[in-house]
Amino acid sequence: MPDPELSPPQSSLPAAASHFGAHVLADAAARACDVRAVTGGPAPAPAPVPSPPAAALSVDVPVPEVRTPTAGLERILRGPSGLGTSGLFFARRAEREPEPEPEPAASASASAEGIPIPGLYHHSVPEPDPVRVAEVSSRIKSWALDEVDLYPDDWEDQFDGFSVGRYMVACHPDAPTVDHLMLATRLMVAENAVDDCYCEDHGGSPIGLGGRLLLAHTALDALHTTQEYQPQWALSLQSDAPRRAYRSAMEYFTQEAGPSQADRLRHDMARLHMGYLAEGAWAQLDHVPEVWEYLAMRQFNNFRPCPTITDTVGGYELPADLHAQPAMQRVIALASNATTIVNDLYSYTKELAGPGRHLNLPVVLAEREDLSERDAYLKAVEVHNDLMHDFEAEAAALAAACPVPSVHRFLRGVAVWVDGNHYWHRTNTYRYSLPDFW
Structure with a gap:
C-alpha cells in the first residue's frame, strides 16, 4: 500500500545498540515494496542529522531517572533522513518553538484534563x-x-x-x-x-x-x-x-x-x-x-x-519477515507491556472499588513483596519506567541498525501509540482517578 501524504506522527524514540545482519537488509530489499534506500549489501550508516530541540525530550512530570542523550538517541528522535526516507514524513513541518516548562501535577489546569502520575516516565502528545x-x-x-x-x-x-x-x-495521528x-x-x-x-x-x-x-x-x-x-x-x-x-x-x-x-x-x-x-x-x-x-x-x-x-x-505494510525479526518482536513486546502497566496504574482506584480482589501490578507487589499500598504503587511506577526505557533503547537500536523506511515508520507508529495510550488514560477522568499517595 502506498504511503499517504500526511504530516508525520510525533515520536518519542530514544537510543541504543543492537544489530541486524546484512543478510536481513538484503532480504528486505527484495521483499519490501516501499524500500527505496536499501540495496543488497551491508546496512549503510544513517545520514547525520541536526540535534533535536530540547522540547523533544521534555516530559510532563519529574522522572526518577534522567538519561543523557547519545548521538543515536538524537538521530532517532528526529527520525531517518537521506534518500528514500521522505515517505516517512510526508510534509515537513517548521521547527517547533521549545515548549514551556510543565506545570506541577496538582495544578488546577492539570486537574481539568487529568493529572499525570508523578514520577511516571511519559511523553506528551498534541x-x-x-x-x-x-x-x-x-x-x-x-x-x-x-x-x-x-x-x-x-x-x-x-x-x-x-x-x-x-x-x-x-x-x-498518521492514519490517512x-x-x-x-x-x-x-x-x-x-x-x-x-x-x-x-x-x-x-x-x-x-x-x-x-x-x-x-x-x-x-x-x-x-x-x-x-x-x-x-x-x-x-x-x-x-x-x-x-x-x-x-x-x-x-x-x-x-x-x-x-x-x-x-x-x-x-x-x-x-x-x-x-x-x-x-x-x-x-x-x-x-x-x-x-x-x-x-x-x-x-x-x-x-x-x-x-x-x-x-x-x-x-495505510502501509511492514513486511512479514521484518515484523518477525526477534529484535522487532522484543520492541513490540516491551511497548505493549509498558502500556499495560499504565493501565494498571491509572485504573488502580477503579479496580479497588470493585467487588472482589482484582489483580494489578501494585496489588501483586504489595502481596508478594510485603509492601504497603503506597510503596507497591510507587514500585509499579518504577517497573513501568524501566520497561519504557528499555523499549525506547531497543527501538532506537533497531531503527539505527535497519535503515528500512517501513521499519522506521512502524517503530515511530508504535512509539506514538504508546504516547497516545498514556494521554487517553491521563485525560479520561470519567473512568480513572489517582490514589492519594503523594
Whole structure:
C-alpha cells in the first residue's frame, strides 16, 4: 500500500545498540515494496542529522531517572533522513518553538484534563484533531448500535465515557483517512466487549471462560469444517454481542489489511485470549501470582493487538519477515507491556472499588513483596519506567541498525501509540482517578 501524504506522527524514540545482519537488509530489499534506500549489501550508516530541540525530550512530570542523550538517541528522535526516507514524513513541518516548562501535577489546569502520575516516565502528545475525534465517535456509536447491537441502553453512558474516538485519534495521528481510523476503533471496542462481557464488569466470570473465548476467536480465525456443521458455526457468530463485534470488526479489517497483517492480528488476539485464561484461572483459585508470573501474564493479556496494527491503520505494510525479526518482536513486546502497566496504574482506584480482589501490578507487589499500598504503587511506577526505557533503547537500536523506511515508520507508529495510550488514560477522568499517595 502506498504511503499517504500526511504530516508525520510525533515520536518519542530514544537510543541504543543492537544489530541486524546484512543478510536481513538484503532480504528486505527484495521483499519490501516501499524500500527505496536499501540495496543488497551491508546496512549503510544513517545520514547525520541536526540535534533535536530540547522540547523533544521534555516530559510532563519529574522522572526518577534522567538519561543523557547519545548521538543515536538524537538521530532517532528526529527520525531517518537521506534518500528514500521522505515517505516517512510526508510534509515537513517548521521547527517547533521549545515548549514551556510543565506545570506541577496538582495544578488546577492539570486537574481539568487529568493529572499525570508523578514520577511516571511519559511523553506528551498534541491534542487529537477534534474534527476526526467527532467523526470517529459518531461512526463507532452507529456501528455499535446499528450494525452489531453491542450494548443495551443502560450502558450508553459507559460507552460514551470510554471516549474511544479520542483514544484512537491520539494513538494513530498518521492514519490517512477516518476509514483507516475506524479499523482500529472497531477492534478496540470489540476487544473491550469481550473483556467486559466474558471476563469482568458486565457478567464476566472465569467459569467457562475458555469455551467462550474459543468460540469468540473463531469470529477472527474462521472455522474450516464440513458442510454439515458450517451453517451452525456461522449462526453462532450472531449469538452474543462480543462475537458479533469480533466478526464485524475483523471483516472490516481484512478488507484493508494484507494477508500477513491479518494473520499477525489473529496471532496477537490468541495471545490476548491466553492471558485472559491465565488471569481467570488465578481468580478461580484465589491465587496471587509471583511478580514475575504476573508480568508474564501481562505480556499476553495486554494492549499488543493495538500497536501491532499501526501499519494497517497508517495505510502501509511492514513486511512479514521484518515484523518477525526477534529484535522487532522484543520492541513490540516491551511497548505493549509498558502500556499495560499504565493501565494498571491509572485504573488502580477503579479496580479497588470493585467487588472482589482484582489483580494489578501494585496489588501483586504489595502481596508478594510485603509492601504497603503506597510503596507497591510507587514500585509499579518504577517497573513501568524501566520497561519504557528499555523499549525506547531497543527501538532506537533497531531503527539505527535497519535503515528500512517501513521499519522506521512502524517503530515511530508504535512509539506514538504508546504516547497516545498514556494521554487517553491521563485525560479520561470519567473512568480513572489517582490514589492519594503523594
